[in-house]
Amino acid sequence: MDNFEEIEPVSQHEDEVDALWVSEDVRSYLYETAKWTKFLAIVGFVFAGMTAIGAFGAGAVLNTISAVQPNSPLMKIGAAGLTVMYLLFAVFIFYPSYLLYKFSAATNQAVLFADQPSLSVAMSKMKSYFKFWGILTIIIIAFYAFAIILVAIGGIAMASR
Template structure:
């Protein structure tokens, strides 16, 4: 493959700080992204609320299930563990929703009023959203790799 170097764009020699130009197209894209982020954050808040309500109603559901023999294993797990799991999921769902809401508010303010500080805040929130999802993705991939290794070891022990 050929050694291809991208042409350097926007790297003119300038005295002083480099300034970015935000065109009307870019402003439009930021505004549209802010609207979608606000929608997704509101849906996230609703889902978080539902998860909390489910977590708080686990106790009564578990009492009802204790009367059905097929669910004895689930009941043995205990309502406290399930409640903790749902509250943890709700917290993990709330945080990116909150960041998206803050991004949306700051981005709209930046676009509508040309506020540089709001644009900086919006970009910080967007960075935090991607960082959060990146860390969660690494954790999930690590858990999958660990499960494959443990299942392989278990299968090797069972075959011996």
């Protein structure tokens, strides 16, 4: 690990709130985390790009599917619908990757130059990253709950016939 200068806590006035002190161990953990998040962000950018490029091949995919299975449910969506769906999926891959990349860059800046504002930016990006996945998880859980309720209602309706 690189030699980092220890940052000593600054003396405080009575009206100041206790400052957070970042030890050498924490700095090394942040530095290593930044490397991994940069790697994951780049992989996410590649997958988002490949998904976006694949979105524009939706027409060709539907033509092939229609030749093999003319009654496929994908035919009802249409090429434009499939393209939009893939582009939305690419955005859902790109946005968290972007947040990870910004976290990585700001963390490197903070660790290498003992820059407190960069550490604040990094933590803000990490908060946004987890907030994004938390909201998406809530949406998916709500979707599953709704689907279970619909299946139960459908089952009850079928049983009462």
